[in-house]
């Protein structure tokens with residue numbers, strides 16, 4: 001698997017569109033703090049540099065509806081700030097970015113009509129250049145940069161100390177080499193990410209990010225219990241001969257959940273952005289019932305799992321997951337997770 005797979009397409013039962021309220025609530029939980037940081041720290045006239053077109057890009061927008069409300073909320077703040085600065089007659093443009101395989105058709109069909117902005121899709125990986133130099137005034141990305149550009153190779157080599165047999169992700173009891181493989185890949189990816197954005201974001205421009213993450217000094221992501229649950233189902237499927245153990249050994253989820261310290265270091269290493277705000281927080285998202293949790297896991301991870309195991313096997317896996325929903329609830333309980341909060345880092349950067 002070279003690239004992470006997009007979220008489930010369309011707007012049907014298993015789609016991201018229908019199963020992404022946790023991400024929606026996570027992002028809206030920090031909306032006001034973002035607004036405040038934008039109102040206080042940015043000068044629209046300066047970042048426009050004479051242009052009359054204000055450009056926002058959403059990196060890893062997926063299918064919706066979260067991207068639509070996030071873009072509207074940011075535009076509202078920008079328009080407010082424009083009025084405050086006496087700027088009139090600006091035109092707004094939203095560039096929706098995601099991987100080539102993303103279901104842009106569903107997204108564009110669901111954009112509100114009429115709307116106050118022009119829109120365009122920019123397909124491609126955000127780990128490379130996507131936009132012309134200094135052409136973006138505000139870049140946004142929520143629940144996306146924890147997706148690595150690829151599975152770290154060491155995890156898939158049997159002779160490597162990072163061979164992650166039986167596991168599909170990492171936690172605090174993982175071997176050091178496994179943690180290092182994930183961390184190194186995240187560093188390489190973030191270097192590429194900030195490198196590309198530094199060229200694309202205009203001087204004085206903004207980068208806003210909401211990243212699922214952990215408190216400083218913690219390794220295991222609270223939502224990582226989902227991976228434990230999937231490992232448990234996969235191991236049952238091995239026992240019953242549906243899949244081979246080696247297929248499980250070779251599979252790893254390409255996600256890293258960073259802490260503020262990690263992210264801060266990476267931004268500083270890039271050197272082109274000032275950190276206006278970077279905070280870890282637990283945002284209340286309301287009670288998530290076990291079956292809704294499983295639907296969310298399916299909407300997010302079905303694509304990348306089906307790439308490796310095949311669609312039929314993964315359909316079966318999620319049917320089994322639903323049959324074991326009480327076990328999932330027990331795993332959540334024993335991890336002290338009641339499905340009521342999401343751990344995330346909110347970041348506001350200014351292009352120097």
Ligand code: SAH
Pocket residue numbers: 004005006007020023024027059060061062063066067097098099102124125126127141142143144147148149
């Ligand atoms: N921002 C939305 C969607 C998050 S889902 C929200 O907050 O709800 C994560 C999205 O990131 C997916 O659609 C996935 O395809 C995208 N993504 C992952 N890696 C990417 C990459 N390298 N380049 C562009 N998009 C990527």
